[in-house]
Amino acid sequence: MIYPVYLLVFGVVLTGVLGLAAGWVDRKVTARVHYRVGPPLLQPWYDLMKLAGKETLIPAGASVGTFLGAPLFGLAAVTVVATVLWVNALFPAQGFLGDWVVVIYLLLIPPVAIIVGGSASHNPLASQGVGREMQVLLAYELPFLAVAVVPVIKAGGSIRLHEILAVQAETGAFARSPSGVIALIVAVVCIQAKLALVPFDVSEAETELAGGTLIEYSGPALGLFRLTKHMLFVTLPLLVIVLFLGGITLTGPGIALAVLKYVLLLAVITVIRNTNPRLRTDQTVRLFWGPVTLLAAAAVILALAGY
Amino acid sequence: MTRDQVLQELTGRFSEAILALWDVSPKRVYVDIDPAALVGVSTLLFRELGARFCTASGVDTRSAVEILYHYILEPINLMVSVRVSLDRKAPLVDSLTGLFAAADFIEREIHELLGVNFRGHETPRRLLLPEQWPDDVQPLRRDYAEWDPNAVRDRGVR
Amino acid sequence: MSFRLNALLRSPWLFHLSTGSCNNCDIEVLDCLTPRFDVERFGMVLTGSIKHADVLLVTGSCNRQSAERLRRLYEQAPKPCVVVAIGECSLSRGMFVESYNCPVPIDHVVPVDVYIPGCPPKPEAVIAGVVKLMAKVREATKKGRGKAPEEVATA
Numbered sequence: 001m002i003y004p005v006y007l008l009v010f011g012v013v014l015t016g017v018l019g020l021a022a023g024w025v026d027r028k029v030t031a032r033v034h035y036r037v038g039p040p041l042l043q044p045w046y047d048l049m050k051l052a053g054k055e056t057l058i059p060a061g062a063s064v065g066t067f068l069g070a071p072l073f074g075l076a077a078v079t080v081v082a083t084v085l086w087v088n089a090l091f092p093a094q095g096f097l098g099d100w101v102v103v104i105y106l107l108l109i110p111p112v113a114i115i116v117g118g119s120a121s122h123n124p125l126a127s128q129g130v131g132r133e134m135q136v137l138l139a140y141e142l143p144f145l146a147v148a149v150v151p152v153i154k155a156g157g158s159i160r161l162h163e164i165l166a167v168q169a170e171t172g173a174f175a176r177s178p179s180g181v182i183a184l185i186v187a188v189v190c191i192q193a194k195l196a197l198v199p200f201d202v203s204e205a206e207t208e209l210a211g212g213t214l215i216e217y218s219g220p221a222l223g224l225f226r227l228t229k230h231m232l233f234v235t236l237p238l239l240v241i242v243l244f245l246g247g248i249t250l251t252g253p254g255i256a257l258a259v260l261k262y263v264l265l266l267a268v269i270t271v272i273r274n275t276n277p278r279l280r281t282d283q284t285v286r287l288f289w290g291p292v293t294l295l296a297a298a299a300v301i302l303a304l305a306g307y
Numbered sequence: 308m309t310r311d312q313v314l315q316e317l318t319g320r321f322s323e324a325i326l327a328l329w330d331v332s333p334k335r336v337y338v339d340i341d342p343a344a345l346v347g348v349s350t351l352l353f354r355e356l357g358a359r360f361c362t363a364s365g366v367d368t369r370s371a372v373e374i375l376y377h378y379i380l381e382p383i384n385l386m387v388s389v390r391v392s393l394d395r396k397a398p399l400v401d402s403l404t405g406l407f408a409a410a411d412f413i414e415r416e417i418h419e420l421l422g423v424n425f426r427g428h429e430t431p432r433r434l435l436l437p438e439q440w441p442d443d444v445q446p447l448r449r450d451y452a453e454w455d456p457n458a459v460r461d462r463g464v465r
Numbered sequence: 466m467s468f469r470l471n472a473l474l475r476s477p478w479l480f481h482l483s484t485g486s487c488n489n490c491d492i493e494v495l496d497c498l499t500p501r502f503d504v505e506r507f508g509m510v511l512t513g514s515i516k517h518a519d520v521l522l523v524t525g526s527c528n529r530q531s532a533e534r535l536r537r538l539y540e541q542a543p544k545p546c547v548v549v550a551i552g553e554c555s556l557s558r559g560m561f562v563e564s565y566n567c568p569v570p571i572d573h574v575v576p577v578d579v580y581i582p583g584c585p586p587k588p589e590a591v592i593a594g595v596v597k598l599m600a601k602v603r604e605a606t607k608k609g610r611g612k613a614p615e616e617v618a619t620a
Binding site (some may be wrong): 027031035036037038041049052053210214216217218 | 468469472473475476489500501503505508512513514516517519537541543545
């Protein structure tokens, strides 16, 4: 069984390294937009190493096992999702039936890990953050699930990522069709919220909630949460590429195209992040359950109708 | 109401209570009154003339403890400061909380910092001083002495 | 140099606390964090929670009520943590040395590592102070391998 190798190489190492680089790109571009210099390349790595060397303080009254286990929970989920996606993207035949379901399901876990960790913190500000995080999660999961069904419909009802990629290899990326374009736009908005980036980062609003859900986390536990977020920077765009943009191939000229797809998505995310103010919780919920869900429904209907 | 009318009203009604009137500038008037007439003068200024109560300030001069109540008449741009001089040994004056609620906090502050007792103030609790501050020490009095044995009063420079 | 300390100096996260200042020093600290002086190029980020902080920036002459809170916050900061006292009031209480409400200077409440004088100090002075701290800690750890970072830093 070579899955443990895939887990280690692709899930942990590759995603981790790319994730830290993507996090740096985000910070550097934000700095440039603010007309300043920004952090050096290895800054996310230094942050992680520094956090690894600090002590972990557990608040009195917190439930210790949950408090320390929550970040591991989230990291484990992201690692598995990343492994499945990389394996499907690079070695399509090694996927398994139902891996689409597994990926969509496991991507719920990182926000839930933050919610669980925040609730275990025994802190009223963390509870406020948890409440907001829950509302935002409910808001964006609805359209996200809807548009994640679009590639399944267009691939003839198959829930195997390998077949979704195969259909795209034959008929062109799903983003070329009307339903695919709409679904892509909705998916990009949803992953902006999944990554807890402005304009949807109300649950991590440091200036408002003194750190929000992660207020009581310190040291390695905090480092694990940050690593999870950096790994999501790679995993979520990769999911969008696999579902709508035809996947990636690392052979021959395909490399340039793969890099271009990823960089373009990262650029879109960063630009949205830098040009928008933060939305309040009720505005976020109204946005996602209103226009975004309508668009997602339109995409599903168009996909069912064959467009 | 013009400035002169205001001053006439004041001096007319409380001619026995006013000890001195300092008409220092077009915008400022200081009126020294007998403490017993405080509520009457304040009612005149606040209720009838429509002045706004800004704040009260207190000071321990060597001869007495003085409290100044500052009222401002915005339409005519005049600030009237009403001064009462109280006995240093047992300063006691009527509370203005019956007239307006804004007097509550400032009287608590004057009480804890200068030791003035306000007759009729319902909750004379501590406002600004920390919990471990001793009760009978008033920091803004002239005879305040260092009571804290752990205080360090040099700059640490040798 | 010790790996932990090296990483700490490359990514110092700041937590700002005013223990009763006139806010001028707080404004200057805020200036430091604006794009003009850009401390993010040193990896410095302002955090909202003391548990995420590596550097505690203290301003203000510590009055009796703030002293308790300052002590509690310092204890909640995960070690290693560096304390920076900014402005005259936090060095020695400045003109408030005889004040009834400021009994002790800040370094009797928490151990201070860097003092940045000024009333208020310019952002350039704050940055210079932090850079001097980093140089001093690097220098000290070269001489004192095996000691805890805080011991060496305050030596």
